[in-house]
Amino acid sequence: MNQVLSSLGFGIVTASILLPAAIGFTLQFSATNVLNIGFGSQMTLAAFIGYVCTSHGIGLWYALVLAGVFGGVTSLLLNRFLLTPFMRRGTTFFGMIVITIALSLVLEYTIEAIWGPVSVFYPLSTGGIVHVGAMSFTAEQLVIIGIGVALALATHAMLRYTRTGKAMRAVAGNAPLARASGVPAQRIVDLAWLLSGFMGGAAGVMLGISLASVSFTMGDTMLIEIIAAAVLGGVGQVYGAMLGSVVIGVLLEESAVVLSGAYAPISAFVVLVIVLLIRPTGLFAGTAKAKGVAA
């Protein structure tokens, strides 16, 4: 029982990393309907930029912000100058996936060419442990949780209360309609990619902190978990992505307790499949259905 509780704490840490990543992934998807396989590599690139910052004496948390900004800008540029032109040419949904696979190859191996195949590190404090009941966290983990939650809340506030956020939701719901009603769709799409890149970049650095190492395949390895969190909540549903992150994060740790480490990812993914069988459009299916996209 104790183990289950303490693992809950670890699950929350994992969830906090998945949180911005899954929100970022789902924002891109809802804005442009692109299933971006390159998202993981973008995360990795930002994590390495974070490393460059820390190795130049910039504090870790400032580096995280800088890496996020870098991630946001590259994400915006990639969408503007690579993906959008393909979309305009009428590249199919699957064709776009192949483009993003190619993109992920280019990014991943550019990283390898620059920084080599071995891991690099962030300077981490070796501070003490904070105990919360049966759960225990390091200082860094607590900050990670804080950042994850803060990013989620900020996203929520933006979508809910700002004009831009509302416009973003409108574009996600129905781009042609939103455009017809005067929403500047291109600007909103740009913004969505900027934001999602920022989220991904921040998540990349957070992942690097949690893994205690940054390597060129890091983000790619995380991709399926991110996709799972996004799908579980309902793709394109920001709140769904939040819920999905928590579920997947906690499941990954708890199933290691109940079953074994070897089966942990399996059970998390099996749960995902089962949930989708019961709710075919994810946990937050309501709005998707109203949009008439679900059967």
Next chain:
Amino acid sequence: MSDRCDGRGVRRGKLWRLAAVPAAVAGLGAMVSVATLPGASASTAHASGSTLNIVSFVPFSGPDASFGDLALSGCYPAVYAVNSAGGAMGHKLACTTSDTRGDPVDAVPAANALVAHSSNVVAVFGPSSDEALSTESLLEKAKLPTFLMAGLSQYDYQTNPYYWRLTPADAAEGVAMAAWAKGHGYTRAAAVFATGTTSQGDGPASINGFKALGGKIVANVSLTPGQPSYNTEVSQVVNAHPQVIFFTAPADTSATFFAELHQLDNGVIPPTLVTEVAEEPGWITAVSGAIGLPTLEKQFAAMEAATPPTTIPGWSAFHKSLYASPTKVPNVSQYVDDPFTLSYYDAGILVALAIDQTRSTSPAVFDSAILGLATPGAGKVVVHTYAAGAAALAKGKKIAFIGASGNLYINKHHNVAGAFAAVSEGTNPHRIALVSATLMAKAAA
């Protein structure tokens, strides 16, 4: 040996097929050109002065890419030593590579290509466990001296005259862990192994061995590589309060695991026994980055085939060649005491000496001379360098080569039954002590 794990993020696999398309026209052209190559077979005698190749047939990409450098780290100094003494029977040697990418589907065509282009090949360094079984039948046909990197138990009693394994089996590493732990009076051990090929070999061996020696496995944890955290697994280990940890996992997974163990256990890491894989530079960089070099150096010990003291003349000659060779692997100093490097250096020299002794570059002829050359005996002059060996052979003497690894004690199954040693981890690895052979024998029983 191998630590191939789940293969996620194994982008270098065949995804490449996807990427390869655009140069297709070039590929077609190349296929035609390959097809028209003269079909030379491996057994033809080579024109004097032509270069003979030693092919490193191991993964150069993918998760086990480090195997490539490992094989080359022994090949380069051997080739340098031979060439600077005038070459084997006047032929220069060269190290070439063939990338297996670490999975059977990719290794089979690579093996075929190797066989197809084998006219100048005199030895193969590899394959590793990733591809050994799938390429066995192909390499057998090539009839080339093949120096395995695979620790699979399938090769413990192998009978192929062309196959050689000059390093111990995976399972022996696990047995050594158990014996070392018992020898230090530990009774409670945690077994932590990543899902992977090596873990399938040394995991059960260490667990069963430790139990056979009366120890208790208090936690048996398997890690799936590529997870964002191993906190739960770590706390299972911490809560079991082991005195010692048996551990094998790839670099990134290990870094995460030990960073989290370090944090959760308040900076304390129990004595941890690792394997050869953990002596690779990438592993050391990753884990020392996660927990700090001092902790790594203090608490970790790697179970390795015992290398001889660095005072023996064979090792000194190797050491000189290693640095003198114009072609080097990166971080060459990491390899000075690596049993694989040493054994591959010895293998290279043995092959060259076998060519000299039999006056033939045909593997079918010289392969059978290797065992005699590696085994000292009555009437044999013991040599420690290629130059000395070649000179003695030229004078018509019988010789035995004792190289960097010391006496290899190759048995009739072309395996070595060497001793094990615990080697410290860190930037400057050194031997801590030999593992008790008696305990190992008990543990393996």
Next chain:
Amino acid sequence: MTPVADGVVAEVERPAAAAAAVASHRTEPLLAVEEVSVAFGGLRAVDRLSFEVDPGTIVGLIGPNGAGKSTALKIIGGEVRPTSGRVRFDGTDLVGTAPHEAARRGLVRTFQLGGEFGRLTVMENLLVAVPGMKGQSLLGALAGKRFWRASQDAEVRRARDILSGLQLRDKEDAYASDLSGGQRKLVEIARALMARPKMLLLDEPMAGVNRSLARRIEETLSSLRAEGIALLLVEHELGSVERLCERVVVMASGSKIAEGDMSEVRSRDDVLSAYLGRRR
């Protein structure tokens, strides 16, 4: 709106008989929508909608944007499952059956936008609709051309006749995605006819179509009625509705607010305020 009495066995009407049956209201309606509701989230898109369509008649379903007409059509066509209510077609309740069942029973719908198979030729578009053609099963396909060739040839000839009637004969080999919007609508109607329907559900067939093509569509629709095919027409072009439909059902905010013939409905105040008021 008399609900269909239980135990009344519906007769399958043959098209020839259908025209004669128009006048007589005692016969079983071909389509009976009974108290159908559907809600998305909290929103009631269709609220207790009921109406009937008799064999061989054209009924218009009109109303302002967002009235729930298209949703109603989707419910009837089986694409959307209603929260409550029944859709009886030709004697059976379609609610709860698989979405493709409606078409199998002779109730075929067209789409407001993008209903064509873009990268299929016009001829292929038509042939897809043929029910139970030989070679549509795996075994039939594996049996080879000789097995299904003759039956396909017959359908190809029928398709050409239909296309000729719609003056689309020369577009037979064109990809549907290469046609103009109006031509695509015609292809959809032609395709629906290949399914040998008893009734068509038409979702704004005249929308975005130029005048002469709209005219052609109108003519086609009335000739369909003459052949005994019933039509349910969702349309904004009220002129066409008036010319074509015997009866119209007016919807607003998901409910039926009026029913009757066009001139009668047109004069009602509630219709005017709901419909025209909102439209401006």
Next chain:
Amino acid sequence: MSYYLTVMAMYILIGIIAAWGLNLQFGETGVLNFAYVMFIAAGAYTTAVFTLGHPSANGTQQYFWGTHLPFPIPWIASMAVGAVLGVLVGLVSLRRLRGDYQAMVMLVVSLIATYLVSANTGFLNGQTGLALIPAPFGSVHLSELNYRWFFVAVTAVVALLVFDVMRRITGSPLGRTMRAVRENEAAAVALGTNVVKIRLLTMAVGGAIAALAGAIEVQFIGAWSPAGWTYPETFGLFAAVLVGGRGNLGGVALGAFLVQGLFLEGTVLLPSLGNPDLVGAVQWITMGVMIMLFMWFRPRGVLPERRRRFATEARSRVPLLLVRAQRDARG
């Protein structure tokens, strides 16, 4: 040298067979089966356990069950397993899910399968995989090399059979319905097509073909392990289909030929380039760029899907003269 040619021929043939199966699913019906490589693996493992014999006969390898049956029973068993697995996966992911969800769930299913096999060493020998899988046609007495060419010939015959099946399906009314489902699912339903049935059928047939490819491959290689069927492998086959031309059997074969062919040559050409790390990375980058260029300049593939015309017979009511005129007009 000849050995090498047999390998090239085999890999290309196997690649073509697998790509055709995928084309039926993705190119014709539009099912995004991102778990395709799992079906190849299922076929490979099935044939492995149907030829290896009882597990106790292979002391060092652990697998849950095994027997030794003569050719072609293992291949047929593989196809059956592939088909059943296809239906099962289809029932899970295709019945209720939207296209993009289907794609992602398939990806996850593929990953689950890899994890399951890796984690459970007693099932199919874990990450080490199965090895020493015997070759088929034990009774054929040929020299090594001739045996291999014989194997290639048998595979070529199988490929021809698969081609014939594919041609029959894609050219038939069934194939037309499949393409209709691909183009517009809602419209296909509205015309009375049982889309679920069509998709499941595609999954079954495509799964069987994939499994057949795996069955042949495993008996040729003699070994099979999880590292050989990770989910990115599926992308490679998709690339072959897309590059060659989805919906065009010849194009798909060409795509598989190009991709597989170059892949094989690459293993020969790559090592000679020196420092593996940097050169490898630069090559990968170049390839990523190349894919994008390819997608930009040949979005429908090298050989795009053919337009299907309906020859007008004399029986037609349209005068022959008119037909000829039309034909001429089309050039």
